[in-house]
Amino acid sequence: EAQVTQNPRYLITVTGKKLTVTCSQNMNHEYMSWYRQDPGLGLRQIYYSMNVEVTDKGDVPEGYKVSRKEKRNFPLILESPSPNQTSLYFCASSSWTGGSYEQYFGPGTRLTVT
């Protein structure tokens, strides 16, 4: 089954403790991205990657890092989490269809930073 998986699905952590949210896709997509969703602000893109070893900032990259060492994985790293990074995070991978990208989203990771 074609899918995007994220782990963990839920995470409660403390300020300053480094964490990584993993994202993996089995569709051989080149394009992957991370979003955060906050009430009243909708989904905002954090980082995206056009291909292996190619990453770029989205709308809200501050406080986040990503890496793309292999095509299927695109982990999101919070080196020193802060409470304002409490949010619902989605990973997505994209296929090129009909002249544009069609994005497939993972189930989400709910992060709470205390």
Next chain:
Amino acid sequence: DAKTTQPNSMESNEEEPVHLPCNHSTISGTDYIHWYRQLPSQGPEYVIHGLTSNVNNRMASLAIAEDRKSSTLILHRATLRDAAVYYCILVDAGNMLTFGGGTRLMVKP
């Protein structure tokens, strides 16, 4: 970034067609019109996209105005499982999705 305007909410009866409108008067010539939906407690789900011509797929139809300043997502027979927030998004060549507030669709049995 080009923006879209959608009604905050709409109601429909089960098994009736639903027309979800979207205005995008500042659309550029290369922007594609995408629709996604988000069911409760799930990630967004791709529905359909188009550039100029009307499009159909197994989930929905997309009607695009001739001047491209507006579009309508058509669900031909709404079911309870179609209750979700529907987002109309303009996507440029950079593929960044900028989600607005969307339309919350409620389906009554």
